[in-house]
Amino acid sequence: MFGRQKKAVVTALNLPEDVFLGEMLLFMTGSASAVVENYRSILFFSDTVLKLQGRNTRLTVTGKRLSIEYYDKEQLKVTGRIKAVEFESIA
Amino acid sequence: MKRFLRVSGGYVRLCLTGQSPERFFNLCAASGLEIWDAVYEKGSYFFSMGIRDFKACRPYVRKAGVRVRIQRKKGLPFFLYRNRKRVPWAGGFLAFFLCMYLLSFFVWDISYQGNVRYTEDELNHFLDSLRVRSGMLKSRVSCEALEEALREEFQGITWVSARLSGTRLYIHVKENDVLLEIPVRDESPCALTAEADGVITSVVVRKGLPLVKAGDTVEKGQMLVTGCIPITDDGGTVVAEHYVHADADVTAVRSRTESETISLWHTLEPLTGKRRKGLSVYIGAGERSAHFVWLLPDLWNTRWKTVTNYRAVRLFGDFYLPVRLGVIDSFEVAPYEGKYTETELSAMAEQYKNRVAENLMEKGVHIIENNVKILVNGSVCRFEVTLQTEESITEETRYEDQDEQGEQQINEHN
Numbered sequence: 381m382f383g384r385q386k387k388a389v390v391t392a393l394n395l396p397e398d399v400f401l402g403e404m405l406l407f408m409t410g411s412a413s414a415v416v417e418n419y420r421s422i423l424f425f426s427d428t429v430l431k432l433q434g435r436n437t438r439l440t441v442t443g444k445r446l447s448i449e450y451y452d453k454e455q456l457k458v459t460g461r462i463k464a465v466e467f468e469s470i471a
Numbered sequence: 472m473k474r475f476l477r478v479s480g481g482y483v484r485l486c487l488t489g490q491s492p493e494r495f496f497n498l499c500a501a502s503g504l505e506i507w508d509a510v511y512e513k514g515s516y517f518f519s520m521g522i523r524d525f526k527a528c529r530p531y532v533r534k535a536g537v538r539v540r541i542q543r544k545k546g547l548p549f550f551l552y553r554n555r556k557r558v559p560w561a562g563g564f565l566a567f568f569l570c571m572y573l574l575s576f577f578v579w580d581i582s583y584q585g586n587v588r589y590t591e592d593e594l595n596h597f598l599d600s601l602r603v604r605s606g607m608l609k610s611r612v613s614c615e616a617l618e619e620a621l622r623e624e625f626q627g628i629t630w631v632s633a634r635l636s637g638t639r640l641y642i643h644v645k646e647n648d649v650l651l652e653i654p655v656r657d658e659s660p661c662a663l664t665a666e667a668d669g670v671i672t673s674v675v676v677r678k679g680l681p682l683v684k685a686g687d688t689v690e691k692g693q694m695l696v697t698g699c700i701p702i703t704d705d706g707g708t709v710v711a712e713h714y715v716h717a718d719a720d721v722t723a724v725r726s727r728t729e730s731e732t733i734s735l736w737h738t739l740e741p742l743t744g745k746r747r748k749g750l751s752v753y754i755g756a757g758e759r760s761a762h763f764v765w766l767l768p769d770l771w772n773t774r775w776k777t778v779t780n781y782r783a784v785r786l787f788g789d790f791y792l793p794v795r796l797g798v799i800d801s802f803e804v805a806p807y808e809g810k811y812t813e814t815e816l817s818a819m820a821e822q823y824k825n826r827v828a829e830n831l832m833e834k835g836v837h838i839i840e841n842n843v844k845i846l847v848n849g850s851v852c853r854f855e856v857t858l859q860t861e862e863s864i865t866e867e868t869r870y871e872d873q874d875e876q877g878e879q880q881i882n883e884h885n
Contacts, residue, residue: 421497427511448509448518453500 402435406465413449413459414441422456430458438468481546483525487516489537498531499524517542571786578607579638579756580783580791586644588627594642597624606756606793609635617642637789659869660714663696665689666866669723679717695721695865714870721865724839727858729827733819735811735850740776740804751779751797766799777801816852820845823854836862 390400397403398418405417416432416439423431423438425448430441446460487495499506504527509518520528532539554560581598583591598604601620603612614633621631621644630645663679671687679696683689698717701709749766769775781797811819824843831838840859845852 421500422493425493425496425509425511425516446511448506450505450507451496451500451509452505453503 404432404434404437404439404467406439408462408465411443411462413457414462414465415455415457417455419456422451427460432456436470438470440464440466440468442466477519477521478546481522481544481548482519483522483541484517484519484543484545485525486540486542487518487537488514488540489535491535492516492537495528495531495535495537498535499528502527502531504528504531519545522546522548574792575638575790576609577638577756577793578603578609578612578635578640579605579793580785581605581640581642584641584643586646588646589625589644594621594644597621603640604757606759609638612640638791639789657867658716660698661716661867661869662694662698663717663719663721663865664868665691665693665695665721665723665864667691667723667725667864669725669864671695671721671723672861673722674719675721676717676719678715679719681719683721689723689864694868695719698870717867719865720863722861723864724859724861725864727831727856727860729856729858730853731823732851732853735847735852736808737811738806739809740774740806742776743773743803743805745803747775747799747801747803749799749801751781751799753781753795753797754793756793760793760795764799766801771803774804774806775801776804811852816845816847820854824856827856827858831858831860831862834862836860 387397387401390397398405402418404419407415407417419432419434419439421433423433425431425446427446428442428444430446430448432439432441441458441462442464443460443462446458446462449457449459451457489495496506496509504520504524506518506520506524509516511517528539581595581604583594586594597620598617601617603617612633612635614635617633618631621633621642622628625644627646628644629647632641632643634641634643668690669688671683671685671689673685674681674683674695676696679698680700681696683693683695689695696717696719698715700713700715702711702713704710747767747769749764751765752763753760754763755761777799778801779797779799781795783791784794784796785791820843824841828838828841838858838860840857842857844855844857846855847853
């Protein structure tokens, strides 16, 4: 509800979208590791695919020999040979 | 840090199987349970978890319908539990740390910085006289008193800093680069005489009256500049004599002869190629240290040349231990008496000639000609260097000395 209006206000006021809209943050170090913040839950995890649920999007990380180095409520670090990262909107 | 905490607290490596492992992971994350190194292998999930978290995750195991099995137990609590019956081992472990703790109360190494004029041996000897040496208690070292004593003993040291770091005593000194005392000029009346035979090339007189000029040939002991200034009246008659300290630069061309005698036979020690290596250990400090040597035995009973490099052993940083470790390198030699060849003698003669020339040039002597002769006589060889030099030939002669010499001559006549 009021999603578009809220986004417009946040953009206009130059506010951080990850804080006010709960968007996922993704930091990548080459193709060897990625740190994801603001995720909600793990949907699926195997050695080739990792699916994460965000507030408005789903993130799919595909690759080889994927492993979760650590994770907690706030952030998750995935390592391995990352081939692709895909965002899928659920709104 | 995180790894250290995990190891010290203990953790388990788990294998998870079941229908919804992702739910289990999400439940753990939501309740703040830490999971790391999660991997998927052949239908099972492997991950690590702290001991407390593992106990707390049991409700979520049931809730998610998964099965968790312990694969490995790691960390300090499990290690201690496994080795609970090894009392001597634990005793040794504790004794090691106790030893380290006790050793940290002593000074095991003294380091000097900034000393050029005063050698380490000289400074060490002085510290030894103050009873500051390796092996003493750190609490007995008074850095302020030590600094003061060093400044008082060594006049050339202008600044000293002594500090203790770990088991090492650092002494940093700064030496005075300029002259400490201005030399007092000798103003007693004297004349300048020739210290050797030669031909005068230049005469520059600052005080006194010159008796020779450029081109004159002088003999050893001949007066060159007199310090006796005659005072005459208007008629030219000497009414008085004023004595001064004669000062002049009188240079002359003179000849010098230097020689060195060596034996024609000498011991040669060529290496045979055989080598032995070993270890030498000094445990303790000063004269009370124990010495251990591990070196392969000399089965052939031959002669060896041995070099040992010692190093003070330290645990980390400035935590030095009372142990000095030396690496022994021993080379077998086959000594024999050999005679110098003509080529070797020529090379040695040339070296001697250059050495003599360098020594003279350091004294400000200008060398005009330089020749060397090799004189072999039986089993000895003499190098004779003949030099033609231009240098100052003045020598101070006091008037009292001259008077004494004159009196002696008169007595001899009588």
